[in-house]
Each structure stands twice: as C-alpha cells, then as structure tokens.
Amino acid sequence: xxxLILAVAAFFILSACKNESEKKDNAAVDEMAKDQxxxxxxxxxxxxDQNIFKMFEEKTGIKVKVINASADELIQKMQMEGKQSPxxxxxxxxxxRLSRAKDQGLLQSIDSELLEKSIPAHLQDVDNQWFGLTKRxxxxxxxxxxxxPEELSTYEDLVDKKWRGKILVRSSSNIYNQSLxxxxxxxxxxxxxxxxxxxxVANMARSPKGSDRDQVKAVVAGxxxxxxxxxxxxxxxxxxxxxxxxxxxxxxxxxxxxxEGRGTHINVSGAGVAKYAPNKENAIRFIEFLxxxxxxxxxxxxxxxxxxxxxxxxxxxxxxxxxxKEDTLELNKLGANNKKAVLIFDEAGWK
Amino acid sequence: xxQGGNKNKAFSLKTRLxxxxxxxxxxxxxxxxxxxxxxxxxxxxxxxxxxxxxxTWGHIVEYLLPDYIWNSLYLxxxxxxxxxxxxxxxxxxxxxxxxxxxxxxxxxxxLPLAIPSYIVGYAYAGIFDYGxxxxxxxxxxxxxxxxxxxxxxxxxxxxxxISLFPYVYVSARAFFLxxxxxxxxxxxxxxxxxxxxxxxxxLPLARPAIVAGLVLVLMEVLNDYGAxxxxxxxxxxxxxFRSWFSLEEPQTAVYLSALLILIIFALxxxxxxxxxxxxxxxxxxxxxxxxRKEPKGAIKWGIFSVVLLPILLGFILPVAQLIYxxxxxxxxxxxxxxxxxxxxxxxxxxxxxxxxxFFALLLIYFSKWSALRFIKNVARVGxxxxxxxxxxIAIGIMIPTLALDKWLIxxxxxxxxxxxxxxxxxxxxxxxxYAVRFLAVAYNPIDSTALKVDNSIxxxxxxxxxxxxxxxxxxxxPLIKTGVFSAVILVFIDVMKELPLTLILKPYHVDTLAVKxxxxxxxxxxxxxxxxxxxxxxxxxxxxxxxxxxLIKR
Numbered sequence: 001x002x003x004l005i006l007a008v009a010a011f012f013i014l015s016a017c018k019n020e021s022e023k024k025d026n027a028a029v030d031e032m033a034k035d036q037x038x039x040x041x042x043x044x045x046x047x048x049d050q051n052i053f054k055m056f057e058e059k060t061g062i063k064v065k066v067i068n069a070s071a072d073e074l075i076q077k078m079q080m081e082g083k084q085s086p087x088x089x090x091x092x093x094x095x096x097r098l099s100r101a102k103d104q105g106l107l108q109s110i111d112s113e114l115l116e117k118s119i120p121a122h123l124q125d126v127d128n129q130w131f132g133l134t135k136r137x138x139x140x141x142x143x144x145x146x147x148x149p150e151e152l153s154t155y156e157d158l159v160d161k162k163w164r165g166k167i168l169v170r171s172s173s174n175i176y177n178q179s180l181x182x183x184x185x186x187x188x189x190x191x192x193x194x195x196x197x198x199x200x201v202a203n204m205a206r207s208p209k210g211s212d213r214d215q216v217k218a219v220v221a222g223x224x225x226x227x228x229x230x231x232x233x234x235x236x237x238x239x240x241x242x243x244x245x246x247x248x249x250x251x252x253x254x255x256x257x258x259x260e261g262r263g264t265h266i267n268v269s270g271a272g273v274a275k276y277a278p279n280k281e282n283a284i285r286f287i288e289f290l291x292x293x294x295x296x297x298x299x300x301x302x303x304x305x306x307x308x309x310x311x312x313x314x315x316x317x318x319x320x321x322x323x324x325k326e327d328t329l330e331l332n333k334l335g336a337n338n339k340k341a342v343l344i345f346d347e348a349g350w351k
Numbered sequence: 352x353x354q355g356g357n358k359n360k361a362f363s364l365k366t367r368l369x370x371x372x373x374x375x376x377x378x379x380x381x382x383x384x385x386x387x388x389x390x391x392x393x394x395x396x397x398x399x400x401x402x403x404x405x406x407t408w409g410h411i412v413e414y415l416l417p418d419y420i421w422n423s424l425y426l427x428x429x430x431x432x433x434x435x436x437x438x439x440x441x442x443x444x445x446x447x448x449x450x451x452x453x454x455x456x457x458x459x460x461x462l463p464l465a466i467p468s469y470i471v472g473y474a475y476a477g478i479f480d481y482g483x484x485x486x487x488x489x490x491x492x493x494x495x496x497x498x499x500x501x502x503x504x505x506x507x508x509x510x511x512x513i514s515l516f517p518y519v520y521v522s523a524r525a526f527f528l529x530x531x532x533x534x535x536x537x538x539x540x541x542x543x544x545x546x547x548x549x550x551x552x553x554l555p556l557a558r559p560a561i562v563a564g565l566v567l568v569l570m571e572v573l574n575d576y577g578a579x580x581x582x583x584x585x586x587x588x589x590x591x592f593r594s595w596f597s598l599e600e601p602q603t604a605v606y607l608s609a610l611l612i613l614i615i616f617a618l619x620x621x622x623x624x625x626x627x628x629x630x631x632x633x634x635x636x637x638x639x640x641x642x643r644k645e646p647k648g649a650i651k652w653g654i655f656s657v658v659l660l661p662i663l664l665g666f667i668l669p670v671a672q673l674i675y676x677x678x679x680x681x682x683x684x685x686x687x688x689x690x691x692x693x694x695x696x697x698x699x700x701x702x703x704x705x706x707x708x709f710f711a712l713l714l715i716y717f718s719k720w721s722a723l724r725f726i727k728n729v730a731r732v733g734x735x736x737x738x739x740x741x742x743x744i745a746i747g748i749m750i751p752t753l754a755l756d757k758w759l760i761x762x763x764x765x766x767x768x769x770x771x772x773x774x775x776x777x778x779x780x781x782x783x784x785y786a787v788r789f790l791a792v793a794y795n796p797i798d799s800t801a802l803k804v805d806n807s808i809x810x811x812x813x814x815x816x817x818x819x820x821x822x823x824x825x826x827x828x829p830l831i832k833t834g835v836f837s838a839v840i841l842v843f844i845d846v847m848k849e850l851p852l853t854l855i856l857k858p859y860h861v862d863t864l865a866v867k868x869x870x871x872x873x874x875x876x877x878x879x880x881x882x883x884x885x886x887x888x889x890x891x892x893x894x895x896x897x898x899x900x901x902l903i904k905r
Contacts, residue, residue, distance in 0.1 A: 045870035068870055069854040072596035073742060077855055080749045171583055173593055209502045209583025211875040221481035233875060241679040242878060244482035342597040346414040351585060
C-alpha cells in the first residue's frame with residue numbers, strides 16, 4: 001500500500017514538473033512570437049466572454065490569455081508586478097475601478113479613432129486611458145400588486161416616510177451600491193448624500209444581505225415593496241433555467257428613476273491598456289474588437305447588458321423595458337468619490 | 352541588594368547564552384531555516400505594521416470594529432459548541448460501536464469538508480428561499496410554507512459548523528482509533544460503565560487532539576469571506592477586504608489582519624495552556640484494534656441517527672440541492688472540459704498536499720531533535736498562515752518572490768539571457784503559497800499524534816546508535832501514520848476548494864474547479880456554479896475513500 005502511495009505521489013510530482021517544463025516551452029514560444037498574444041486581466045467571469053475571445057483568436061490569430069480575478073485583486077497584482085507585469089488589458093465591471101487604476105498609473109493613453117468615435121463621450125475616459133464596453137442601469141424593482149409606478153420618481157425620493165420598512169437593497173460592500181452613492185455625492189453633494197444614506201437605512205425592510213437577485217425574490221415574497229437592483233440581473237432572472245426564478249422576475253415591475261432630471265444612474269463594464277503592456281498593438285486591436293457589432297451583440301444577447309454602441313439593439317427582454325434617459329455624469333467621478341461613498345455608508349450604518 | 356540582583360541577571364543571561372551555544376545543533380538551524388522560509392510572507396505582512404495604519408483607521412475603530420469583534424466572537428463561540436458536539440460524538444460512535452452502514456459513514460463524515468463553505472451557504476439559502484426547494488416541496492404537499500430566514504449570524508454559524516466539523520471528527524477519530532483500545536481494556540477490567548469511560552477517561556485524554564481540530568475550524572471560521580459576505584455578517588475578514596479594496600487602504604487591512612492574527616495566537620496559546628497538564632504518551636499503538644460493540648434496539652437507532660445527522664446536514668442536503676441545480680443548468684454549463692479540469696485540480700491538490708505534509712514533518716521532527724526548547728514554539732509561528740485570508744497571503748507571497756524574480760532576471764541578464772518572471776505566475780509560486788497557507792492543516796493532526804509517541808522508543812533506538820532519520824522511518828513514522836494520512840486528506844481537500852490564492856497566483860491557462868465554481872458564483876450565477884462544485888466534491892471523494900481505507904487498515 002505504501003508503495004502505491006509513493007507511486008501516485010511520484011506520478012503527480014513528475015506530471016507537475018512536466019507541466020512546468022511545458023510552460024517554460026510556451027513562454028519561450030511567446031518570446032519568439034510576441035505579437036501573437038494578448039494577456040487579459042479581467043473581472044468579467046462570464047461564459048459568453050469566452051466565445052468573444054475565441055472569435056477574436058480566429059479572426060486575428062492573436063492568442064487571448066486570461067487571468068480571472070476581482071478587479072481589486074488584479075489592480076493589486078499589476079501594481080506589485082510593476083514593469084514586469086505581463087498584463088496588456090485590464091477589464092472591470094465598473095468605471096470606478098478603471099479610474100482607480102488610472103489614478104495609480106497602471107493604464108496608458110491610446111490612440112484609437114474607432115474607440116473614440118464609436119463610444120459616447122461620457123462613457124470613455126477623457127485621457128483615453130479606458131473605454132466603456134457595456135452599460136448597466138441601477139433601477140428600482142417594485143411589487144406590481146402593492147406599488148404603482150406613479151408613486152415612484154427619483155433615488156432621492158426613496159427616503160420618503162411612505163417607504164418606511166419597505167426598501168430592499170444589498171450590502172454597501174457591493175460596488176454597484178458604492179457607484180450609485182458616488183454618483184449621488186457628485187450630483188447632490190456630500191451632505192445630501194449622507195442624509196440620503198441615513199434615510200435609506202431608516203426605510204430598509206431588513207438588514208442588507210444576499211445578492212441583487214435575492215432582493216428581487218424578497219420583494220415577491222413580501223418582505224418589502226421596492227428593491228434597488230442592477231438591470232442585467234433582471235434579464236438573467238427572466239431567462240433563468242429555474243422556472244421559479246422566471247416566475248419571480250415576471251411578478252415585478254421595473255422603474256427607471258430620475259427620468260425628469262439628470263437621468264438613471266448607469267455604470268459601465270470597461271477596458272484599458274496596461275501601462276507596461278508588452279503587446280500594446282494587440283491590446284488596442286482586442287479592445288476595438290470588443291466594441292465591434294458582433295461582440296456587442298453577444299454581450300447583450302447572452303449577458304443582458306446594454307450595448308455601448310447605438311448600431312446594436314439590446315436583446316428583446318431589455319428592449320421591452322423601453323429606452324430611458326441616462327445620467328451623463330463623467331464616470332471618473334465614480335472612482336474619485338468611491339472612498340467617500342464607503343465612509344458615508346459606514347457612518348449611516350448601511351452594512 | 353540591588354547590585355546582587357543585577358549580577359544574578361547578568362549571570363543567568365550568560366548561562367543562557369552558553370546553554371544556547373551548547374544545545375543548538377544542526378536541527379535547530381534547519382528548523383529556523385524552514386520556519387523562516389514558510390513564515391516569510393507573514394513576516395512581510397508584519398513589517399507593514401510599522402508603517403502605521405491608514406487614515407481611516409479611526410473611522411473603522413469608531414464605526415465598524417465593535418461589530419467585527421462582536422460578530423467574530425459570536426461565530427467563534429457558537430461554532431465551537433456545534434463543531435465539538437457534532438465532531439466528537441460522531442468520531443466516538445464510529446470508533447466504539449458497530450452499526451448499519453458504519454463503514455460508509457466513516458468516510459461520509461469527512462466529505463462535508465469537500466464543499467466550499469460559501470457554496471454550502473448558497474445551497475442552504477436556495478433550500479429555504481422564496482421559490483426554493485422547501486417552498487416547492489411544501490406546495491406539492493399543499494402545505495403553507497413558513498420561510499425560514501437562514502441568512503443571518505446564527506445561520507452563518509450553522510453553515511460554517513456543519514461544513515467544518517470534520518476537522519474535529521478526523522483528529523478525534525485518529526486518536527480514538529490509535530489509542531482507545533488499551534484504555535478501554537483497562538476501564539473494562541475496572542468495571543467502569545460506558546458513559547463514564549467516555550466522559551471521565553476518553554474525553555480528557557483526547558482533548559489535545561480535539562482542540563487541535565477545533566483550532567483549525569476556528570481559524571477557518573475567522574477567515575471565511577464568501578459565506579459571511581453573502582449572509583450579510585460583517586467579520587474581521589469582510590472588514591479586511593472592505594478597508595483594502597473599498598477604502599483603498601492596504602495598510603489598514605494589514606492592521607486588521609494583525610489583530611486577527613493576535614486572536615488566533617491567543618487561541619493557540621490557550622490550547623497549549625489547556626494541554627499543559629495532560630501528558631499522555633503510549634508505546635503501544637496500532638497493534639490492537641478497538642473491539643467495537645454492537646448495540647441493540649433503541650440505542651442502536653439512537654447512535655445511527657446521531658451519526659447520520661451531521662452527514663445529512665453537512666453533505667446530503669447541500670449536495671441534493673446542488674444536484675437539483677445541476678440538472679436545471681446541465682444543458683448550458685456541462686462541458687467535458689470539467690473532466691480535464693478535475694484531473695488538473697486533482698494533480699495540483701495532491702502534489703501540494705504532499706509538499707505541505709513534508710514541510711510539516713520536517714518542522715515537527717527537526718524541532719524535536721533540536722535540543723533547544725524554544726525552537727518548538729518558533730516552529731509554531733509557521734502555522735499562522737492559515738489564519739490569514741488567502742488574498743492577504745498572496746500579497747505576502749508576491750513581495751519576496753517578485754524580489755527574487757527581479758534579482759534572477761538581472762542575473763540572467765548578465766549572461767545575456769532575457770527572461771520573464773520565473774517564479775511568479777508559475778506553479779512554483781502556487782505550491783509555495785499553498786504550503787504557507789495550509790501548513791497548520793498538516794501540522795496539527797501530525798503533531799497531536801506525534802505527541803502520543805513516547806520518547807523512550809526513539810530514545811532507546813538512538814542510544815543503540817541508530818541515527819535520527821533511520822529511527823524516524825523505522826520506528827516513528829509507522830506510529831504516526833494515521834496522523835500523516837489525515838493531514839494529507841485535509842490539505843488535499845483544502846487545496847481543492849482554495850480560491851483567493853489560486854486566483855491571484857495561478858499561471859495562465861491553469862484552471863481549477865474551485866476557480867470555475869467561483870467564476871459563476873461571483874456573478875450571482877449560483878445555480879450554474881453547482882456543476883463545478885459537484886466535480887470538486889466527487890474528485891475529493893476518491894482520495895478520501897482511499898486514504899480512509901489506509902487509515903483504518905491494520
């Protein structure tokens with residue numbers, strides 16, 4: 001028996017060594033054909049992205065190598081790797097982290113007429129250090145049987161006493177909430193933002209927990225009447241493999257706040273070229289491909305996000321919600337106000 | 352008077368130095384070298400402490416710290432109780448009695464560990480949710496469904512306990528299997544009853560082993576991020592991530608980590624203090640197998656249910672929920688790549704398990720062979736890695752390895768060789784990181800069985816002129832075999848489900864099942880995460896069953 005274990009152990013150690021040497025061979029090949037690779041650090045863990053990467057590989061012959069982790073960890077990793085960083089492209093699911101990466105000097109400005117022209121001005125960085133890829137809106141899901149859309153108007157109105165004990169929202173550790181708060185700080189000022197946070201905490205139906213989907217379920221279960229959620233999760237619920245989840249999503253109404261004023265808060269998933277990108281040209285081609293019509297179509301069809309370019313229509317479920325006015329706040333402000341937002345959340349007791 | 356005191360002090364210092372010189376041998380040096388190697392990342396984190404906390408430290412102390420401390424203590428307290436009850440009772444019953452399906456249950460009891468605890472958290476939320484499994488079943492039966500809210504502090508304590516109790520089960524059972532027979536015979540001869548034997552004799556003697564398992568559980572409880580975040584419970588670890596990423600202050604995160612390490616250190620000292628009086632070693636081991644009793648009637652079913660309960664809660668229920676989700680999502684998620692991924696994860700996990708156990712053995716025995724007393728305590732510093740969140744360790748790993756890489760690149764550059772990063776982004780860095788992180792998991796079960804080996808045997812062997820290494824392989828290893836195998840199983844399972852380290856340090860195109868599961872789960876695609884999670888569980892089952900056979904074989 002002991003021999004058997006030793007044999008097993010030896011086998012795995014050997015095969016691990018083999019992997020190791022294969023890897024080194026790969027690295028050597030990479031060195032020789034440097035322009036054939038693009039190294040992508042991405043926070044987007046979506047299956048459809050893999051298909052888009054594959055399409056890019058087939059089209060250009062450039063191999064896409066992916067490191068998946070949360071944007072925060074990727075930024076930390078790039079910082080520590082410094083000039084040796086293999087990263088060419090950083091992709092995040094919010095503008096705040098991109099502007100943080102920019103502030104830390106991890107990205108570089110690039111020249112791409114295509115990107116500058118196709119992407120609306122407020123959805124790209126003024127210094128061309130990052131570009132939006134898709135849009136998501138932070139909207140209000142309400143119980144159709146208890147709430148009429150006429151009762152709703154703005155994010156600011158959610159602190160009204162009539163919603164006492166009725167609002168469901170997830171933890172303030174979530175980046176979508178932090179970005180929403182950052183936009184409120186930018187639009188209304190810090191003092192008003194703090195009052196808003198306190199008002200929401202007072203109106204919460206329960207202590208924040210779970211995901212955006214869980215907030216929607218809680219509305220239908222009757223724990224509260226309103227939930228602040230990200231639009232693309234609703235799209236995903238409506239197309240869930242679980243029939244119960246589909247039924248749940250069908251029972252809620254969606255409301256896009258602040259239509260009379262500045263517009264509904266939106267955020268982007270976006271990409272930037274790394275400061276020390278070893279394959280800069282490939283990186284630019286890669287990002288350009290991500291906003292091509294075929295890639296954008298996949299983003300919206302499979303992941304229920306809003307396309308960033310006008311020539312692609314959103315997938316049917318999203319289109320049915322209708323067009324809406326979006327807040328055109330400069331998205332770098334979300335990054336700049338992020339820390340303030342978190343401090344205000346803590347002070348207001350928003351867990 | 353005062354002068355005399357000083358003189359005495361100087362004298363004792365001098366004596367100490369002489370003794371230090373006299374007693375230190377090469378094993379002391381080796382131990383220090385290994386500790387330094389494994390504790391390096393922790394040391395680097397510690398050094399950060401001197402740069403002071405970030406500017407929001409005051410803010411955290413004012414608004415968040417009380418909550419972190421209170422919630423963490425709550426979890427430590429309730430998880431300890433639950434884990435002890437579940438782990439010790441099941442370990443004793445399967446060691447002492449024979450009953451229906453006992454053999455299968457022996458390894459089933461280890462398996463809850465194979466499900467990442469955040470997945471267990473999701474599964475339970477899925478069971479009790481609106482539109483969840485319970486809801487559906489109740490509707491089928493035309494009953495009114497009363498929603499049970501499990502997503503809170505108590506629910507978190509429950510979820511963590513049922514997924515982590517196997518640490519206590521494994522180490523307690525290793526003790527019972529190894530040592531119980533001699534004691535049972537003695538107590539039988541003295542005519543002591545079953546219950547009294549257990550509470551007065553077995554339990555106190557098994558305490559070091561049980562506490563060793565408990566410390567592992569508590570480290571993991573304090574270190575949990577995924578489940579706590581999902582259940583909306585703010586603990587030290589969620590706070591570390593908040594201050595690091597949301598508040599953009601790594602220094603503050605390091606401060607919180609240091610506080611966490613202090614708590615763990617206190618727990619370890621507490622363990623040392625509580626076992627100080629219990630000195631129990633045995634020359635005999637493994638030679639005699641425990642004679643299992645076959646209980647009759649109601650007692651038989653009582654024991655059966657007590658053992659079944661943790662399996663049901665920790666394994667069968669969550670796995671049933673995962674299988675239900677897997678069926679719903681199979682058409683979109685299932686891919687033959689998962690089989691390839693399973694092999695890859697298996698290879699990585701078993702290799703790191705062997706490396707880590709090897710280091711643990713080196714530490715335990717080198718410090719034993721070193722004549723210096725304090726070396727043993729120094730060796731314990733090496734196990735602190737388990738208490739630190741993986742993402743923080745990853746930083747601690749990257750600081751020294753990147754420095755080494757830069758030096759290597761420069762050296763190779765002198766020879767005209769242009770190379771990229773050599774250690775970072777390769778499996779070497781990953782294996783090193785796993786060894787740092789999981790040393791405690793290997794160290795504790797081996798150490799607690801090694802404590803049981805009476806020094807007289809190896810000592811007499813050495814008196815006869817046999818060297819340390821030969822004595823170890825011929826005499827000591829067979830005696831601590833159960834501890835070593837337990838350690839391999841535990842580290843293997845831990846690596847299979849490890850996440851943050853793997854995410855940050857893994858090479859391109861090396862994926863593990865845990866990474867796949869996380870990719871889905873992190874984007875609220877909990878159902879889709881079920882298939883990779885099930886693959887983790889089934890891949891982990893193979894060595895668990897295999898090594899369990901070795902464990903109980905005589």
